[in-house]
Amino acid sequence: MKIDSIKNGIVIDHISAGNSLKLYQLLKLDELDCSVAIIKNVSSAKTGKKDIIKIDADINIDMDILGYVDPDVTINIIKDGKVFEKAKIDLPETLRNVIFCKNPRCITSVENEIEHIFKLSDRTNRVYRCVYCETKAN
Amino acid sequence: MRSLINITDLSVEEIEELISVANDIIANPEKYREKCRYKKLAALFFEPSTRTRLSFEAAMLELGGSVLGFSEAQSSSAAKGESVADTAKTVSCYADIIAMRHPKEGAPMVAMMNASIPVINAGDGGHNHPTQTLTDLLTISREKGSLNNFTIGFCGDLKFGRTVHSLITALSRYENIKIYLISPEELKLPSYVKNDVLKKNNIEYIQTTNLEEAIPNLDILYMTRVQRERFFNEEDYLRLKDRYILTPEKLIGAKEDLCIMHPLPRVNEISPSIDNDKRACYFKQVLNGKFIRMALILKLLEVE
Numbered sequence: 001m002k003i004d005s006i007k008n009g010i011v012i013d014h015i016s017a018g019n020s021l022k023l024y025q026l027l028k029l030d031e032l033d034c035s036v037a038i039i040k041n042v043s044s045a046k047t048g049k050k051d052i053i054k055i056d057a058d059i060n061i062d063m064d065i066l067g068y069v070d071p072d073v074t075i076n077i078i079k080d081g082k083v084f085e086k087a088k089i090d091l092p093e094t095l096r097n098v099i100f101c102k103n104p105r106c107i108t109s110v111e112n113e114i115e116h117i118f119k120l121s122d123r124t125n126r127v128y129r130c131v132y133c134e135t136k137a138n
Numbered sequence: 139m140r141s142l143i144n145i146t147d148l149s150v151e152e153i154e155e156l157i158s159v160a161n162d163i164i165a166n167p168e169k170y171r172e173k174c175r176y177k178k179l180a181a182l183f184f185e186p187s188t189r190t191r192l193s194f195e196a197a198m199l200e201l202g203g204s205v206l207g208f209s210e211a212q213s214s215s216a217a218k219g220e221s222v223a224d225t226a227k228t229v230s231c232y233a234d235i236i237a238m239r240h241p242k243e244g245a246p247m248v249a250m251m252n253a254s255i256p257v258i259n260a261g262d263g264g265h266n267h268p269t270q271t272l273t274d275l276l277t278i279s280r281e282k283g284s285l286n287n288f289t290i291g292f293c294g295d296l297k298f299g300r301t302v303h304s305l306i307t308a309l310s311r312y313e314n315i316k317i318y319l320i321s322p323e324e325l326k327l328p329s330y331v332k333n334d335v336l337k338k339n340n341i342e343y344i345q346t347t348n349l350e351e352a353i354p355n356l357d358i359l360y361m362t363r364v365q366r367e368r369f370f371n372e373e374d375y376l377r378l379k380d381r382y383i384l385t386p387e388k389l390i391g392a393k394e395d396l397c398i399m400h401p402l403p404r405v406n407e408i409s410p411s412i413d414n415d416k417r418a419c420y421f422k423q424v425l426n427g428k429f430i431r432m433a434l435i436l437k438l439l440e441v442e
């Protein structure tokens with residue numbers, strides 16, 4: 001399978017196999033006009049299989065979403081056909097409107113304009129809790 | 139500007155300071171009669187409450203201040219669909235400090251994020267009730283002489299009982315506390331409190347459904363009401379509401395210096411025949427609640 005290399009854009013590499021579609025949706029890549037390639041189940045020496053997303057435009061990526069969904073991904077910024085910068089992602093401390101509180105007793109369940117904010121409460125187990133009601137994110 | 143949303147917003151030292159001021163208010167009430175003159179407390183109660191609202195109002199009045207507000211959502215702009223954020227911004231123009239009770243969890247935090255004056259969480263659904271916790275800590279401190287070295291049993295609704303969650307969280311910062319969790323299976327302490335508070339802080343705890351067996355081991359017995367308003371299903375409430383009723387017979391094996399507490403209001407869970415027992419501390423708790431709220435208002439308004 002051949003997918004053209006990109007000239008100026010972003011390659012999200014080392015995505016855990018199966019996570020690329022979730023990232024595609026959360027990062028709202030469907031709203032872009034440029035070419036976006038999702039490559040699933042690529043062989044990986046480290047993990048066996050991985051997904052890759054290639055975006056043929058230099059856009060701002062929400063690192064918090066990336067960090068929340070898959071903190072092991074790497075970001076390659078491509079300029080003039082070459083890797084200009086590589087970045088590792090970490091678990092974000094705060095998530096704003098990335099995930100939504102499902103607790104029917106939470107104030108966010110009745111007031112739509114409130115930002116859904118989650119804080120990292122347990123780094124080891126990657127647990128996020130709603131700042132308003134402390135309910136764990138699913 | 140400080141607010142109080144969760145009991146952990148206060149350090150152990152700050153709690154000690156509040157207890158110390160409350161004890162001074164009890165000893166020298168005349169010293170405090172004019173401390174909040176010309177200051178106004180907005181009591182925003184979106185959910186019915188007698189004790190907490192009157193306690194806040196009495197606290198502010200005894201400090202020489204004034205009180206405004208409402209006691210149910212239907213008499214506020216919330217009935218017209220106003221958001222908590224807008225209410226907080228509006229009330230900030232009229233008052234110096236807000237005490238808010240709301241049926242939805244996290245509402246006082248939303249108010250804090252939008253108000254320009256201090257906000258006190260006076261209870262948000264089944265979530266937190268930090269001023270009740272301060273009341274409980276003052277009561278334990280006065281009755282037991284310390285906030286360390288005792289065994290406390292929580293009995294009743296440990297699932298939705300916000301006073302229980304807040305007090306357990308507060309006690310996790312003190313030394314040599316042992317906890318009995320006495321509840322029906324359906325109303326057990328939520329796992330997040332067990333994992334994030336008890337286990338994380340290596341607090342010794344025992345879960346049981348048997349009140350009688352636990353009583354002889356306790357220095358403090360904290361009874362709670364099964365709250366009808368927390369149930370989506372009336373049948374579940376009716377099945378569980380009278381599961382634990384404290385009677386004089388059940389106290390036969392209890393320690394002589396047991397301290398019986400209850401955040402009130404009670405329904406059936408403590409027999410009125412216990413009210414005259416010297417171990418009954420729940421009405422002292424009510425009084426302590428006013429004094430600790432006075433201390434808190436002074437602290438948040440930065441009144442010397």
